[in-house]
Amino acid sequence: MKKKLLLISLMIMILALTLPAVTVLAAPPTQSGGQDYVIVADDWLSKLADKFLGDILSYPAITYYTNQKNAEDSSYAKIKNSDEIEVGWKVYIPSKEEADAYFKKQVSNVGAAGGIKIGALAPLSAPGSVTGGTAMKAAFEIALDEINAAGGVLGKPVQLVLVDTEGLPERGTAAMERLINQDKVVGVVGEYHSAVGLTAKEVAHANHMPTIFAETWNDKITSVEYPEVFRIAPVSSEVAGVDAHFIQSLGVKSVVIMTENTGYGIPAAEETTKRLADLGISATTFSADLGTQEFSSIIERIKAANPDLILVLLTGETSYNFEEQAAEAGIGPQDVKMICNQVADDSDSFWTNVPDGKNCFYRRVGLPRALYTDATKAFVAKYTEKTGKTSAESYAMEAYDSLKLMAQAINEAKSTDPDAIISALEHISYNGALGTITFPYGTHNPIPAGTDAKWWHQFPKPAITMVQYQEKGQSSADAAVVFPDAYKTADPILP
Amino acid sequence: MRNGDHRPSYVIVILFALLSLLLVACGDVVDQVEATPTPRPAQTSQGAGSANGQAARSPTIIAIRPTDIPPPPPPTPTARSTRTPLPAGAATVAVPAITDVMVEIPAGTFSLGNDNSDPNEAPAQQMxxxxxxxxxxEVTNADFxxxxxxxxxxxxxxxxxxxxxxxxxxxxxxxxxPVVFVTFDDAKAFCTWAGKRLPTEFEWEKAARGPKNFLYPWGNTYDATKFNGKDGGLRQTTSVxxxxANGYGVFDMAGNVKEWVDSPYLAYPGSSYKDPHYNASYRSIRGGGWFDGAKYVLSTNRNGGDPKITANDDIGFRCAK
Known part of the structure; x- marks a missing residue:
């Protein structure tokens, strides 16, 4: 045995002297990037973010990188909701540098540093509506230029901190927490997706942060009656009413609703179904996750249902996927009456993605062109010049107005105190791209008995019209207004 | 040194050889064995040789006396020469072990569980x-x-x-x-090789709470200076x-690393609580790690993970027999 050990020692010496890279005293392998981690029962992502990245608010970076890994290696988890993780999931913890790079990509600061900071939310990457978010970003920039050209707020320049929400509910929470706790903004504006607004509003309320939502339709955004939360987009249930009456005007008896499985899509489908039932119209709902790319199995089931009309409550680019695939399967807007998603108002993007979209109906929020105010015309002129588009989408107008509205409220409040800003918003009369915005009901004027709570801090008059692309490749500026009769410019073309 | 050039210096090689000769003189040698772990030769009383002629390590058994008698002074690890791990497959030499120290926990009842913390710890009951x-x-890197x-x-x-x-x-x-990045299966393989086993969840809790059934190893009040946890700010493992030690003479039953135990992660007897993570195929994990705070280092706190694939930077283990 002793001889054996001596032999081993000699072998080690020889190996150490002769082999160039085989190491006895090898340093630990260098670690590039972050590390893998397997979830145990008492984990949650913010705890891991605190542990590995030193900041509980960094957990979206774990979600992002894990999902990136999942796209290439299914042994990594696919995290749909950062609040719902499972024991045994393998996640990727990014390095601090990777996390910083992620957040740098997510947040852009516009305007001079050192001024008063206003936060903004918008989806700038998938699965959110990039088309919608990009339009909103351009509109924010126009509003910011105007605000600062006019002297800023309270005599100081405004800096806008824009955070990409990706259309994900958990990002709504994280983005709002970041804006409040890290960037120290005095107010928050924007957002496109209701699912994001629903979570973001909770953080706004918990932190008493004045917030104006631009394009989030879910009734509960306002019906919870939070003192801090205002909205200038229409209420989903009211939109459902417009949809139902338009559908009735077409003589339709059966409808398929293709909705997204989100805090916007599901309640919107339920409300529309109820409104249609009241009018004697039957509806069947199919749902899919936001970001779904393949709809063939659902389309086969829709064909089997043989509806008179298809109502698309998918948002953003997900709606494009469905609409074009439906057209290729023979149930597109030239085959069956179809109300497409309002993102179709970006005509360049729509025709690129849905070349068979002729005859699509879609909702347009905001004043009909015949009623454009000077403020609307001025914004549209700047927006079309900046973007090269032929018209301004409703969500662009809403984004523009939300920021200008917040700036006016701070100036009228003569303070960045949240209570003063909230009071200023409750009493405001702002003339913008959407018309004259007011908030009739709030703490200053409680909602009367018998009036729905959804009207709390709600702009009551966002105009809603139904328009139709009647020519292939048509500009949204030229799309025909087909409903209601008061704004009608042409009769609908029906398949 | 160029990147990738990790050849030891001649001085180190000579020291290595001297160390080998020293080991020979002590008669402490280790054969290379197959990759499949097999039980290590049984260890007997202090200093006794094993049947195959190897010098057995010397586990110290500390008998715990009744609670009204002060516990003996805790065992102290002897110094071990610093070394770095050998690459897989390299020729090996033995280095004296130092942490093969066991404590005897006497038979009898103890208070299991906690009605005032997470519901998976309830109901408190005598066991x-x-x-x-x-x-x-905890099993150390050198042990492993x-x-x-x-x-x-x-x-x-x-x-x-x-x-x-x-x-x-x-x-x-x-x-x-403590060794980390080991699964339950890795931990079990080690204990089997060492002629031991992993403790059960109940054994672990009894050993952690000490002879006076404290909620923490040191008492019933949280004290961040008594363990390596989040509030201590170390943010990494430290020497075991x-x-x-607690009243039984057991170290690090709070913090440093969470520890695998050989019990399924399921409800306690008498509990109607349905933790969504309960799963008979999971194994419990106890004690909290270097980034855990007050709640998670309670001796009653329970955690669970997939025994096949969970190997994180804050999970280790210790053995029992």
Missing amino acids: DLPAFKIDAY ADFVQATGYQTYRERQGSQQNWRWAYKDGKDNH GSYP
């Missing part, structure tokens, strides 16, 4: 256990290196090709840090035995 022995210290060197064992992470494995965490000077 009677036979006597058992438990490692005074002995095992790997003796058996050629590869951990789950190594088999997966992950750079982040126990060797990666075993940096210079970390001989006496760096903090005071």
Whole structure:
């Protein structure tokens, strides 16, 4: 045995002297990037973010990188909701540098540093509506230029901190927490997706942060009656009413609703179904996750249902996927009456993605062109010049107005105190791209008995019209207004 | 040194050879064995040789007396020479072990569980256990290196090709840090090789709470200075035995690393609580780690994970018998 050990020692010496890279005293392998981690029962992502990245608010970076890994290696988890993780999931913890790079990509600061900071939310990457978010970003920039050209707020320049929400509910929470706790903004504006607004509003309320939502339709955004939360987009249930009456005007008896499985899509489908039932119209709902790319199995089931009309409550680019695939399967807007998603108002993007979209109906929020105010015309002129588009989408107008509205409220409040800003918003009369915005009901004027709570801090008059692309490749500026009769410019073309 | 050129200096090689000769003189040699871990030769009383002629390690058994008698002074690890892990498959030499110290926990009842914390810890109840022995210290990197060197064992992470494995965490000077990045199966293989087993969840809690059934190893009040946890700010593992032992003479039953135990992660007897994570195939994890705070280092706190694939930077283990 002793001889054996001596032999081993000699072998080690020889190996150490002769082999160039085989190491006895090898340093630990260098670690590039972050590390893998397997979830145990008492984990949650913010705890891991605190542990590995030193900041509980960094957990979206774990979600992002894990999902990136999942796209290439299914042994990594696919995290749909950062609040719902499972024991045994393998996640990727990014390095601090990777996390910083992620957040740098997510947040852009516009305007001079050192001024008063206003936060903004918008989806700038998938699965959110990039088309919608990009339009909103351009509109924010126009509003910011105007605000600062006019002297800023309270005599100081405004800096806008824009955070990409990706259309994900958990990002709504994280983005709002970041804006409040890290960037120290005095107010928050924007957002496109209701699912994001629903979570973001909770953080706004918990932190008493004045917030104006631009394009989030879910009734509960306002019906919870939070003192801090205002909205200038229409209420989903009211939109459902417009949809139902338009559908009735077409003589339709059966409808398929293709909705997204989100805090916007599901309640919107339920409300529309109820409104249609009241009018004697039957509806069947199919749902899919936001970001779904393949709809063939659902389309086969829709064909089997043989509806008179298809109502698309998918948002953003997900709606494009469905609409074009439906057209290729023979149930597109030239085959069956179809109300497409309002993102179709970006005509360049729509025709690129849905070349068979002729005859699509879609909702347009905001004043009909015949009623454009000077403020609307001025914004549209700047927006079309900046973007090269032929018209301004409703969500662009809403984004523009939300920021200008917040700036006016701070100036009228003569303070960045949240209570003063909230009071200023409750009493405001702002003339913008959407018309004259007011908030009739709030703490200053409680909602009367018998009036729905959804009207709390709600702009009551966002105009809603139904328009139709009647020519292939048509500009949204030229799309025909087909409903209601008061704004009608042409009769609908029906398949 | 160029990147990738890790050849030891001649001085180190000579020291290595001298160390080998010293080991020969002591008669402490280790054969290389097959990759499949097999039980290590049974260890007997102090200093006694084993049947195959190897000099057995010397486990110290500390008998715990009744609670009204002060416990004996806790065992102290002897110094171990600093070393770094050998690459898999390299020729090996033995280095004296130091942490093979066990504490005997006497038979009898203890208070299991907690009605005032997470619902998975309830109901608090009296539990009677036979006597058992438990490692005074968490299994260290050096301990695990002995095992790997003796058996050629590869951990789950190594088999997966992950750079982040126990060797990666075993940096210079970390001989006496607890081994991490090991799965339950890896831990079990080690204990089997050592002629031991993993403790059950009940055994672990009894050993952690000490003879006076404290909620923490040191008492019933949280004290961040008594363990390596989040509030201590170290943010990494530390040498085992760096903090005071509990009344049984067991170290690090709070913090440093969470520890695998050999019990399914299920509801306690008499509990109607349905933790969505309960799963008979999962194994419990106890004690909290270097980034856990007050609630998670309670001796009653329960955690669970997938025993096949969970190997993180804050999970280790100790053995029992």
